[in-house]
Amino acid sequence: MARKPEYGLLIDYEYCTGCYTCQVACAQEYQWPAGIGGIQVLEVVQRLPNDRAYLAYLPFPTELCILCAPRTKKGLEPACVKHCMAGCMKYGRLEDLSKELGNKPRMVLWSPR
């Protein structure tokens, strides 16, 4: 089943506020029961020197993420990307997104299952 990944999600985690919109947008789109879904938001509290810390959130596509193929075929954005309150998620070709990855720091590029 090896398939060359073509599309992915670019996440700007500098701006992800942990609003959990992506999680619920996915659940609504596919009517997942609570606790299951195509994307999961992680909270990461990073300890820094001098009693400082950095609070970050990161949407993590799960084994169930199909990059919203039924939506993207119709020219729609994936449900999570469309509703993201911070506008910090982007769907596209990995080739294009990987170029964008260099535009600013604090980004990750996901190529889900």
Place this chain on the structure above:
Amino acid sequence: MGAKDVHIVRTTTWSAGPGCHGGCGVLAHIRDGKLVKLEGDPDHPWNQGRLCARALAMTQYVEHPERLRRPVKRVGKRGEGRWEEISWDEAYDLVEKKMKAIREEFGPESVIFSMGTGRDIGPWICMLAYAFGSPNVMFALSGNACYTPRFAALDTVQGEYSVFDAGQWLPDRYEDPRFEVPACMIVWGYNIPATCPDNLFGHWIIDLMKRGTKIISIDPRLSWFASRAKYWLRLRPGTDAALAMGFLNVIVNEDLYDHGFLEKWTNAAHLIRGDTGKLLRESDLGEGGSGENFVAWDDAANQAAVWDAEQVEYKAPDVKPALSGDCEVTLADGDMVVCHTVWDAFRAEVGKYSLDKVEKITGVQAGDIAQATRFYASSKPASIHWGVPIDMTPAVTPLCQAIASLWALTGNLDVPGGNVFSRFAFDAVAYALPGAEGVIKLKNKEQDKPRIGADRYGPFNKFIWRCQTDLALEQIFTGEPYPIKGLWIQTCNLLGGIGLDPKRWREALKKLDLVVAVDLFMNSTTQYADIVLPAASFLEKDGVRSWWVPLQSINKAITVDECRPDVEINFELARRFDPDFKWKTIRELFDDIIKPSGLTFEELQQKGWAFPPEGHPSCPYRRHEKGLLRADKKPGFQTPTGRFELYSTLREDWGLEPLPHHEEPPLTPVSRPDLAKDYPLILSTGRRSPAFFHAEHRMIPWLREIDPDPVVEIHPDTAAEHGIGNGEWVWVENWMGRVKFKAKVTLVVPTWMVMAAHGWWFPEKPGAEPTLYGVWESNVNQLIPMNAQGKDGLGAPIKHLLCKIYKVGRKEE
């Protein structure tokens, strides 16, 4: 099952549903009369296609199996949880009969009408109360401590409310050439990811940050903003006013203020009598002088000059008012009195807050305060956004005065990218709000006389048309000066959400002859009602929204069983209570409310939303310069002086301190070191969750999954000291009681403070007594007293109490 079976209704979020203060454009996908999906409307300028978790969970909300679907009447004792379904006709007849009987015997004011957070309910609850003849509409939080105090405080000093500018007044938003991106924004006690309160879309601030806005975060918690701020000032909760005074100290002493604004638009030059310490009035100078005119010292003529507040100008031409220095003025009786200026008094007050002193009070380093202040004051434009923690302290008004003075003195008031006046779109106002009179009003002033608290607190006679909540609760027990016999509770969870000291609220409920509740789900409060009526979510109703711009319509997309919109329920009863009720249909009522827009409700529904045109008072900017704020169209503000008041005339009239200042709150380690011996940690409450709006949404699976348990945040060092591990259950205890929380061991809180989530109850547990959906287990409001409101009846100590913590099972008494 194709897409063609689905039709889309375009509408606006507000109230029940996401629970927020609304404004998002949504597209409701409907199939066979059922909601199958809700999406953000990409064409809507408010949210631009985005949508929050709570709105996206609407399919689980509207058809929730526990949803209240028919009117019920109590058949057992109060709290016993035994109900019988009745028809709407029977419900209306019953409520009408019982309420009329109370009105007959005790007068209309003996029924209180209680609401929760201000949403699409305020107009309708006022409509019902006023038709019944009662002025006692109650926002049920102690000290009315959510938004109302901030509104009233700004009305006091600048005549209008104002908010940060994200171009929300302009159809093209950030792209509109009139708009400017603020270079700096102070986010003062506000946690953006969660819930969009205060009629704002929280993520607008993220939009601004992406466009270059730098953040100053003022927060005891490491919020998302604090992590990303250029300056993060971690203050001790309850010391915000001291910090604001520190900012003012730097701005005044380092000459970082806007001299033009100070001289032209504030009452800085008005004189204060040295003998009484009060404003010098024209009436002090001679017979026939007005007590509502003020006096400055004219350096040009070397004599006193009268400021005509009605004309908003000096009576004499070419006055050169002195901003500083003592002067001698001759009074009507010939006596001389030495006076000084408001500006001198303001500077003297500000001068009391050296940064060393502010550091001692707030815990924020003096150097950080100085740097942050310089950055704010030198950034043009700059704005401030404040959250509800501002209201949640008893000395809220002097705190608001201090913060408002910041944006005024830096020249950021009603400028693009600054703090912008937030008028209702087209000045279409539904009901009496701070600073506005709507179409829904009491028949006459006489009916307003018995309003609880109006005789005691100044702002309650000038801006606030609700009862003072702490006094209202007491009056239920005392029956003085008149008995309270009935309570109408609409989408307001007194015991599980808004009520402080909720067991006392339960005693109050038990005492009443009649309790009617209107809600979408049963909760611990509805257990004490005699009749419960099923309300509709925003998708099940028509409505209008003018908070603030644009003017929006809410368009009914579905019907759920026998649930009815609040407006419909109240309209029907209002008609029965008032034979002269003004409107025949709800459509007529909506038309009346939005009349100033020139649109009918039907036209608005077709458009979806409408922006006021340039030149309208509800369209920015610089409206005080253009004469757009005052009814007489003169430049200036709607204050007693017509100026931004650095020294508040109204506060002086009310016998309260007219200048901004800091007061240590009543229950902190500083004010109560005796209590702090037993309860050494600061207990702060009310941090938001993106999954819940206050006490709502605990029954929605997709949302509960995000935030499954009541959580108290504890610093790792503090947790270790108490032998508490992450995820363990702990008691949070003070002199009022104890509540159970799951420990979240996290660096976001300081070692000396814990943050307990609010609004916790468990819809999955039994509703009848004694469980009451587990409302006594983890409702942190049980540790917060009533009756600690500020001197003006506003504010409550909700963010800064004292507690101790210990592991459940380790030290059970």
